[in-house]
Amino acid sequence: MTVAQGAEPVSPSQITQFESLRAVDLRLATIAYRLTTANAALCRDLSPTPGWAIQSLGQYAPASRAAARQVFGFERPIAVEAVVSGGPAEKAGIRSNDSLVSVDGAALPSGDPVAGPANSITRDVALALIAGKPIDRPLAVELVRGGTARKVAIDAPAGCRSNFEILLTPGMDASSDGVVVQIGVRFFERYGDEAVAAIVAHELSHTILRHRQRLDAAKVDRGLFAELGRNGRLFRATEGAADQLSVSLLYNAGYDPLNAVRFWREHGGDVDGGLFRSRTHPSANARAAAIADEVARIPAGAPRPYVPAVLATRDQPLN
Structure with a gap:
């Protein structure tokens, strides 16, 4: 396996582990999408529900970040890990490994995670920002894939906020x-x-x-x-x-x-x-x-x- 100069080597076992994690997260995201959107009428706290799983590079320990970049893209600190089949994000053309730049014009974190233990702070900031957007209009999302930026609108239905x-x-x-x-x-x-x-x-x-x-x-x-x-x-x-x-x-x-x-x-x-x-x-x-x-x-x-x-x-x- 070719490794860029200065990068940490990535083992096949790390690749397998992260792809397995993606598969499990997609299963949970799919179940959650069905439950939250179908029961929106039973919930007081609602949020736009795009039908995806997003994650941050900072969730991974520093020693694992090279592998996370290789498997999940991470051209920005927040990336789409998985997309629910047939869901609004997929219909909008979003794919796994797209990185998120902004939502409704609000910029998401853009810098590399600081050195230190893994944490979910950056991901949680992104989730809170998305959850706080109006449920009565599409989400305007700016993405980057392979160095190319693009904008899409996601017709995300309301779902129970969680x-x-x-x-x-x-x-x-x-x-x-x-x-x-x-x-x-x-x-x-x-x-x-x-x-x-x-x-x-x-x-x-x-x-x-x-x-x-x-x-x-x-x-x-x-x-x-x-x-x-x-x-x-x-x-x-x-x-x-x-x-x-x-x-x-x-x-x-x-x-x-x-x-x-x-x-x-x-x-x-x-x-x-x-x-x-x-x-x-x-x-x-x-x-x-x-x-x-x-x-x-x-x-x-x-x-x-x-x-x-x-x-x-x-x-x-x-x-």
């Missing part, structure tokens, strides 16, 4: 902090997209139902006493509510919500000891049964988007 990212951890981890939904890479390694969509819908439901803010307002203990007494009861209540709402999110996005029932019946044991701790989350069997009950509440042939009763609880204090 960021999504892969956790490169060994456990079966998933979470929502009200802003970012994180899904462990192990879910993508073990299960197909229909099953993973059930996990993503559950975490997105926490965001829509404002569980982080409501739990904080209830002053729950997230430490040693999280599983005990009132703390455990409130955590379990929010998990049950998120399971309920996830059924409608899946239905509205064209997924079969019974896949969530099958997941908990067949694979609940995979996660019970990690992500879903016994006294802050219901058991896998209890979750499967509750989700099945919620599926049965959706009338046959109900129009989409279907709005479930649990949505009305999102402003109620937890006590």
Whole structure:
């Protein structure tokens, strides 16, 4: 492999690793696009949803940046990692490895990342800028590809405002902090997209139902006493509510919500000891049964988007 003078050598294993990461991020981006756009009517906080995954060069450790440039382009610090098939970004002519220069005339960071540990600050700035744009008009995006700049307009539909990212951890981890939904890479390694969509819908439901803010307002203990007494009861209540709402999110996005029932019946044991701790989350069997009950509440042939009763609880204090 030819290496430019002064550049760090790039190994075939690094190339393979980064292409694998792109494939997983595209799977998550595709699921997220379906769920957020199909359920926009259920969400108060909306943002333009182009149907892409973007990343920054600074997310990678300095020793990996030469490989990241080779695989992902990075003619600018922000680049399009992957594009959802059939989505608005693809229809506008955007392709993987296009670098982003500006959005609606607002310039994105242009300098190389500073030396030091990897961080997502530059990417998060870009995501926040895009999310803050109006949802009633196309996004005007300036790109550069192969040294050639161009401008496109993306007819990005409104979607539930949330960021999504892969956790490169060994456990079966998933979470929502009200802003970012994180899904462990192990879910993508073990299960197909229909099953993973059930996990993503559950975490997105926490965001829509404002569980982080409501739990904080209830002053729950997230430490040693999280599983005990009132703390455990409130955590379990929010998990049950998120399971309920996830059924409608899946239905509205064209997924079969019974896949969530099958997941908990067949694979609940995979996660019970990690992500879903016994006294802050219901058991896998209890979750499967509750989700099945919620599926049965959706009338046959109900129009989409279907709005479930649990949505009305999102402003109620937890006590």
